[in-house]
Amino acid sequence: MGIAYSVGEVDHLYSFFVQWGPLVDDKGKMKPCKSCNVRKIGHSAYLIVDKEIVGLSKALRNTFCKPKAAKKWEIIALKDSTRRSSLCNSVESEVEESEYQSESEDEFPVLSHESQLLDEYHLQKLAAHLPPRTQGYPWQLMYSTANHGSSLKTLYRNMAGLDCPVLLVIKDVHKKVFGAFSSDPFKVSKYCYGTGETFLFSFNPDFQQYRWSGENSYFVSGNWESLQIGGGGGGFALWLDADLNRGASFSCPTFHNAPLSTHEDFIIQDVEVWTVQN
Known part of the structure; x- marks a missing residue:
């Protein structure tokens, strides 16, 4: 079910995302963002918002983001960020342990x-x-x-x-x-x-x-x-x-x-x- 917003509210959200969203350079790479609501999870970046404005923010994303940026980051609800972060950390830990054991097998203790x-x-x-x-x-x-x-x-x-x-x-x-x-x-x-x-x-x-x-x-x-x-x-x-x-x-x-x-x-x-x- 959609949520209705006034023109003033839409303008306010648009200004907020433009000012605090992740910046993109000429090569399409993300620059550090001032907002604590932008988090890096694994190799992707996400803008964390409350669930009430998720539907609207997805529409606004195409308005203020360059095409290259849309492939680099995504707007998700706050409740989803913890799950993605946990999954990413688990995978990265397994990779680190595997790499550590591979390196250790080449080393002999003194x-x-x-x-x-x-x-x-x-x-x-x-x-x-x-x-x-x-x-x-x-x-x-x-x-x-x-x-x-x-x-x-x-x-x-x-x-x-x-x-x-x-x-x-x-x-x-x-x-x-x-x-x-x-x-x-x-x-x-x-x-x-x-x-x-x-x-x-x-x-x-x-x-x-x-x-x-x-x-x-x-x-x-x-x-x-x-x-x-x-x-x-x-x-x-x-x-x-x-x-x-x-x-x-x-x-x-x-x-x-x-x-x-x-x-x-x-x-x-x-x-x-x-x-x-x-």
Whole structure:
């Protein structure tokens, strides 16, 4: 249903749009506009108006806009701007993440020591999936069974005082490599700790990553007898004993993961823990 306006109202709207609308140069490109009602959403520009004058403003657009400008910007209702902006941001975020991972796969982290468990393929895949805030920092080896013996207490002691994410890498006697990225260093705690950055991974032999499902927040917990990652379904996504000799891995709600090893109960051959931020 149309809305009637007096000649004076039409003249007023016309003057308003001419004065405050986006300016166009001789090449048809938009110049910065003085009005806060002109917003850029993605690669397009929109003049935001109340719904009462949308019908009239579309007619006026052809009066005061050059033909080239009509292809560059559009008049929309205020309620539509939020939806378009949200959709645009979602698409742009996916593009940025894809570009970031592509660039990261070409970069190799600098290791403070030679790893006994990670080769170039492992490093390339892991580096591409670590959070952006960890990029550009050398990886420091904080614990390894080869250098420090098989002891969960020693692992905890070497983590004391740290305030940065860590990467746990395990190789079992079946030569399978898997582990977890933890947003927080491992420690003894009565409660679960960590954030949604925490994830699991495995090479069996292809790289598999299991991110937080959002179903619960049982990221990491630890005591002197064991270290546990993930849970809530009757079993842990990853469990290690006090001697770092035996472990277990089950599917759990925290990550919706498959068992990380080819056997749910496995014998540990080697363990390494790296910090991935200064």
